[in-house]
Amino acid sequence: MVLNFILLVVGFVILIMSGDKLVDGAVAVANKAKISPLVIGMTIVAFGTSAPELIVNILSAVKGTTDLAVGNIIGSNIINVMIILGVTAIIYPLSVQKNTTWIEVPLSLLAVVMVFVLGNDVLIDRASESVLTRSDGIVLLAFFVVFLYYSFSIAKDGGDDEVDIPQIKTFLAIIFILGGVLGLFLGGKLIVDSAVSIAKDFGMSEKFIGLTIVALGTSLPELVTSVIAATKKNSDIAIGNVVGSNIFNVFMVLGISSIITPIKLTASTNIDILMAIFASSLMFMFIFTRDKNRSIDRVEGSIFVLLYAGYLGYLIYNI
Secondary structure (H helix, E strand, C coil): CHHHHHHHHHHHHHHHHHHHHHHHHHHHHHHHCCCCHHHHHHHHHHHHHHHHHHHHHHHHHHHCCHHHHHHHHHHHHHHHHHHHHHHHHHHCCEECCHHHHHHHHHHHHHHHHHHHHHCCHHHHHCCCCEEECHHHHHHHHHHHHHHHHHHHHHHHCCCCCCCCCCCCCHHHHHHHHHHHHHHHHHHHHHHHHHHHHHHHHHCCCHHHHHHHHHHHHHCHHHHHHHHHHHHCCCHHHHHHHHHHHHHHHHHHHHHHHHHHCCEEECCCHHHHHHHHHHHHHHHHHHCCCCCCCCEECHHHHHHHHHHHHHHHHHHHHCC
16 A cells, blocks of 8 residues: 555656656757747647646546546646646736636636536436547547647747747757656556555545546646746746646547547536636636736635635545
8 A cells, every 4th residue: 555655656756757858858859940939838838737647647548547537637627726826826926918818718617618518418418328428539639729729829929938948959859758758658657557556445436536646746747837937926827837737638638538438427527527617717707806907816826725625625525
């Protein structure tokens, strides 16, 4: 039992370090190919912070542990808003740009609403069970393509936003990419295997493990990125990282996962999906409250953290 916890931690360490090196290598190669820094930031870096969720979900889908897969995504999106955005807003109030307010935040809300609609066959279609089918996964990926198109169109329109581009030799960058991919696979496999074992040892559901431990672990890259951005008073990166990650998680990660293996959703999953919808809706509402300028302040950040504490208490109570 203790060994499984150790392997879980080791898996997270390998996963996060590998994701970091993969991003460094990919950004360096893209820069040498004369790709815009803004495009790099909105695509490669955003993908990098969602890579842990992607690998864990692909391995979960292949292994057939779909409860862990859906719990990881929904749990990560809730944690991204309530913990990561909450903590960063407490550190430094986050001002929100117009495009983020009216396009990206609503798109992240639409993503979880779509999971609720597509995954509620029993409620909506009176089917015998609720499943995110392969066709549902294709629909989610189609929305992801639209989001990528939007990202590139924003980049083409201009802007002075820059990302930190590491100066790495091409050969070393390629090694970082290959090593990062291998590390993501190994770390993800350790996490999935040990998380399933822990769930069985303690009599907990895979969904609970996915919503809490695995979701928090795979959200660590977003947490580190946003906290560092907050300490540097860079609101755009802090909130953009959270919103972009939530969009990637649902449209790309859950889309790919359900194409690999259709994901069955239970009635209790609706509570978690509704919590994710509530978190995204509250984020949109908070942008317009307490301040004439579009922002999320320390009080609102504290509310996010307290609400998550209450939600975590609910999960523990219903183990």
